[in-house]
Amino acid sequence: MTTLRSLLFVPGNKANMLEKALRLRPDAFIPDMEDSVPAGEKANARKVINAHLSTLAATGVPVFPRVNSLDTEWIEDDLAAVVGPHVRGISVGKIDTPDDVHAVAELLASLETRAGIESGSLRMIPWLESAKAIVHCYEILSASPRIVGAAFGAEDFTHDLGIERREDESEVEYPRNVLCIAARAAGVVALDTPYFRFKDETGLRANIAAAKQTGFKGKFAIHPAQIDVINAGFSPSEAEIAHARRVVAAFEEAERQGRGSTSLDGKVIDVPVVKRARAVLALAGVDA
Secondary structure: OOOOOEEEEEEEEOOOHHHHHOOOOEEEEEEEOOOOOOHHHHHHHHHHHHHHHHHHHHHHOOEOOOOOOOOOOHHHHHHHOOOOOOOOOOEEEEOOHHHHHHHHHHHHHHHHHOOOOOOOOOEEEEEEHHHHHHHHHHHHOOOOOOOOOEOOOHHHHHHOOOOOOOOOOHHHHHHHHHHHHHHHHHHOOOOOOOOOOOOOOOHHHHHHHHHHOOOEEHHHHHHHHHHHHHHHHHHOOHHHHHHHHHHHHHHHHHHOOOOEEEOOOOEEEOOHHHHHHHHHHHHHHHOO
């Protein structure tokens, strides 16, 4: 699975912000042509992003421009402006059904041919942000091998349902769980909705902890100050690494004694627990 902990949105019509982004190191850049760009600036955003793609790519950070959705007049021009050797893929909003995925994939295939890049090489991160999308979640995420991540859009989801966003996010608990389970089943990364109180680091840390426990592997950032917090939050802590090593060591000692389980700190250690510990160590890139 692709490592995508922090994905930084950068408004596509703001050349100065794209230039400042060159000094940052999120896990992905998301030059945005959708929600952060007003209708009158869409064409300008295409030009500005196109002019900055090579320098963004030169940082080594994967670039996934977010294009406008299929139900707009802009998506084909958006894709034409960014498809090429400097982008790893695209992010696209308001995907409701597998047919939407197929439609975007067809547009990409045509533009890959025109750009002279390998057919099927560009990846997709669809945004699931409606009731229909959640109902069709697994079918959407398994509709194309291009898909590497699934983005949950809480703002549009609550708008679709006609409900208010709440501080504790209890109103989106169900769709968040559905998306994480479906993403895991489809073998793609579950990516959480942005945290808009960008000056509230304590709140962001708590939000990340809850998202991680739900099954999200990364989160979109709307401000550079969120990048390091997000990366740390979705990476194993030193305490988690140390505990995982103890779990593996205890289990391996039990195996040497011919036992299939043991205990540590008063808790049973069996095969599923060890698998989870080894996954923590693999994510951290360390040995047991």
